[in-house]
Amino acid sequence: MNLKPMLAPALIFGLLASQTSNAQENHWYVGGKIGAASTDDRWIDDSDTSYGLYFGYRFHPTFAVEGEYTNFGNLRVNLSDLEIRTTRLEPRTWGVRLVGFWPMSDRFDLLGGIGYHSFDLDPRDSQGFRDVVGSRRSTDLFYGVGAQFNFDSRLSLRAQLQRYEFRSAGDSDEVSLAMHARF
Numbered sequence: 334m335n336l337k338p339m340l341a342p343a344l345i346f347g348l349l350a351s352q353t354s355n356a357q358e359n360h361w362y363v364g365g366k367i368g369a370a371s372t373d374d375r376w377i378d379d380s381d382t383s384y385g386l387y388f389g390y391r392f393h394p395t396f397a398v399e400g401e402y403t404n405f406g407n408l409r410v411n412l413s414d415l416e417i418r419t420t421r422l423e424p425r426t427w428g429v430r431l432v433g434f435w436p437m438s439d440r441f442d443l444l445g446g447i448g449y450h451s452f453d454l455d456p457r458d459s460q461g462f463r464d465v466v467g468s469r470r471s472t473d474l475f476y477g478v479g480a481q482f483n484f485d486s487r488l489s490l491r492a493q494l495q496r497y498e499f500r501s502a503g504d505s506d507e508v509s510l511a512m513h514a515r516f
Contacts, residue, residue: 364513
């Protein structure tokens with residue numbers, strides 16, 4: 334087994350992690366978000382209140398890894414042109430992403446993230462629905478930008494815009510406001 338290809342990334346990660354051990358004491362954080370999700374696709378043109386939870390580990394002053402759960406509410410799906418009645422869709426997703434922070438001041442950061450999410454479209458009435466949009470469960474890309482205000486070393490308010498891709502079922506945009514605590 335050749336370990337040389339893994340040596341350089343491991344060394345870089347180790348140097349970055351050791352550099353930040355004194356600079357930032359609250360690496361872990363957990364938060365909640367509420368927002369508005371909208372989907373505009375061939376069969377889905379609706380919006381609803383979204384909500385979710387997220388947790389993260391800031392392993393460097395400018396980088397973090399986050400995991401999240403998001404529920405996009407209840408979206409109306411119109412399949413009348415395919416002679417299938419209208420149904421409701423309750424998309425929800427679990428995801429993991431890399432987040433980059435650009436400090437603008439001691440209290441204000443811009444941020445951007447990219448990752449993958451595993452989603453479940455969960456139609457209430459699946460009569461013909463799976464034939465139209467394909468599998469109800471899959472994994473796809475999500476990405477976004479935002480801003481974060483740090484009240485102190487433990488509490489932050491975040492506003493962000495994210496796009497979640499849902500393969501053949503379209504894309505969903507979410508605008509959210511979140512609060513998280515570091516520990």
